[in-house]
Amino acid sequence: PFASVELAPRDPILGLTEQYNADTRPGKVNLGVGVYYDDEGRIPLLQSVRRAEQARLEAAAARGYLPIDGIANYNQGAQKLLLGEGSPLVAEGRVLTVQTLGGTGALKVGADFLRAFLPDAKVAISDPSWENHRALFERAGFDVVTYAYYDAATRGLNFAGMTDSLRALPEGSIVVLHACCHNPTGVDPTAEQWAEILEIVKARKLVPFMDIAYQGFGDGLEQDAQVVRRFADAGLTMLISSSFSKSFSLYGERVGALTVVAGNKEETGRVLSQVKRTIRTNYSNPPTHGASVVAAVLNSPELFKLWDEELAGMRDRIRLMRQELVNKVKAHGATQDLSFVVKQRGMFSYSGLSAAQVETLREESGIYALSTGRICVAALNSRNIDVVAAAIAKALK
């Protein structure tokens, strides 16, 4: 029965990692990843996580099924991080949060829910966007379009293009917005620009689907949630997919959440019932371990403080790597102005390297980046940055 099954295209990022793994050169560097590495080049296991895990191990908790929507105080914790302590929306009963399998799971559950109730809506994603956005919404059955976003000439935001394309969307379209630390460009709108985007979203009756996978990697947990809060406080009905994969360094535990801000309390109940149905028919209920650990950290003032500090450590290290990369590429004789790299936010940088330059880096120096020029700044460290900077300076000549 599978004779006509065609080979699916290779995932570009995982394909690159396979190539990197097969490379036998000792000085090779993989900047194509989407993961935070510490200065030793390792995925960190946070102290806050270790302590919560130890406590959990000692408690020797049974592993029964969780409710369909997951662990209640995990959901509350995730919701509070997004909407803030004492959010009036929460008090009004207008918000629901369900535990999901990472941010991807939140997007998928949200997409399936939306497809059932807004089947004809278009879904608009940024150009470019996280490469899974298009496939995920198309798989859910949507027609996916793009809105202008990145301006290669300025290495910044094409704001006029963005607002033009948002205004041109049919009323009621779903618009996927990166709340902070845009993947893959690292370019975010300013607060003033967000205010204008919000006005367009309201005027065109667009349904925002905010994706926040890097909360804490921009300016801090509270600061990075400001856009989400402004949209929610504006009275909009919206969806939010959030992820703890990066902020807790718990990639493989699949810790995410889908939050929906509905029109009123009664509507929230109806939406929740349908979201739970989506989950029930997909994977029944989520796993226990990762979310228990995150919930323990979010609900303990002491562990929360420790986590916040560890997150700040990751954020600061990335900032330092951005600055050092710019300085060192310059010191190696490049004349191009790379200062935009310091202004970009989050783990990634659209470095401005062309596909040909990326290929040169790989062939001559064993440095792997995406052909779009996206590099993961969090994969740089004090041992590889000189080699990388020298190779980039050479490739730029």
Ligand code: PMP
């Ligand atoms: N959205 C964006 C913008 C992302 O970059 C990612 C992860 N790379 C996700 C969602 C998915 O996150 P998770 O790994 O938690 O599924």
